[in-house]
Amino acid sequence: MKETQDIKFNLPEDLKKCIEFHGHLCPGLVYGYLVAKEAMSLLKLKRSKDEEVVAISENDSCAVDALQILLGASTGKGNLILKDYGKNAYTILNRSDKRAYRFSRKKHYRYKGEAKEEFGRLDTAISSGTASEKEKRRHKMLKSGDLLSKPFAEVFYAEEVRFIMPPYAPLARSEACATCGEMTMSTKMIEKDAGKRVCIPCSA
Numbered sequence: 001m002k003e004t005q006d007i008k009f010n011l012p013e014d015l016k017k018c019i020e021f022h023g024h025l026c027p028g029l030v031y032g033y034l035v036a037k038e039a040m041s042l043l044k045l046k047r048s049k050d051e052e053v054v055a056i057s058e059n060d061s062c063a064v065d066a067l068q069i070l071l072g073a074s075t076g077k078g079n080l081i082l083k084d085y086g087k088n089a090y091t092i093l094n095r096s097d098k099r100a101y102r103f104s105r106k107k108h109y110r111y112k113g114e115a116k117e118e119f120g121r122l123d124t125a126i127s128s129g130t131a132s133e134k135e136k137r138r139h140k141m142l143k144s145g146d147l148l149s150k151p152f153a154e155v156f157y158a159e160e161v162r163f164i165m166p167p168y169a170p171l172a173r174s175e176a177c178a179t180c181g182e183m184t185m186s187t188k189m190i191e192k193d194a195g196k197r198v199c200i201p202c203s204a
């Protein structure tokens with residue numbers, strides 16, 4: 001169990017903040033953490049008070065929580081955009097100098113930590129569906145620690161991409177839905193028969 005303890009003791013403070021928010025340490029959170037840190041240094045970003053930073057995540061996994069904490073990106077502010085593609089890829093944009101980077105995970109992951117045999121055994125148990133909850137947690141812990149110890153370039157590709165100005169959080173007036181009467185953003189209303197404008201749940 002040495003590795004788990006080492007990991008917990010040596011965690012950087014900013015990662016601890018992510019864990020506090022997310023609830024646990026897991027490889028997904030580490031992916032987001034690594035991407036946020038790399039983006040901050042490449043794009044010279046500080047935590048976003050408003051919308052100067054925009055994060056586009058191509059998945060809706062644990063990684064997103066680290067982007068929120070470190071980059072100050074949030075769906076509420078409109079500077080966190082989730083694309084449910086199930087891809088471990090992220091684009092981080094800096095509006096102030098109009099630069100952007102896209103990060104995507106490299107294909108092959110190989111555990112390089114000290115507990116190689118144990119990791120291999122847990123990996124097999126997980127793929128065959130026989131792993132216990134405890135084993136799954138241990139596997140996550142080992143993988144998290146291993147990812148944190150790797151150079152960024154071993155885990156992700158980073159590529160500077162063309163900056164495309166993402167729209168600011170949309171503001172629109174509200175109007176009452178013709179069916180339920182609840183106030184709804186006008187841009188989200190759907191035109192139904194006889195020109196009745198209704199909200200999305202009522203349109204189904």
Ligand SMILES: [Zn+2]
Pocket residue numbers: 022024025026028029062
């Ligand atoms: Zn998680």
Ligand SMILES: [Zn+2]
Pocket residue numbers: 177178179180181182198199200201202
């Ligand atoms: Zn309605």
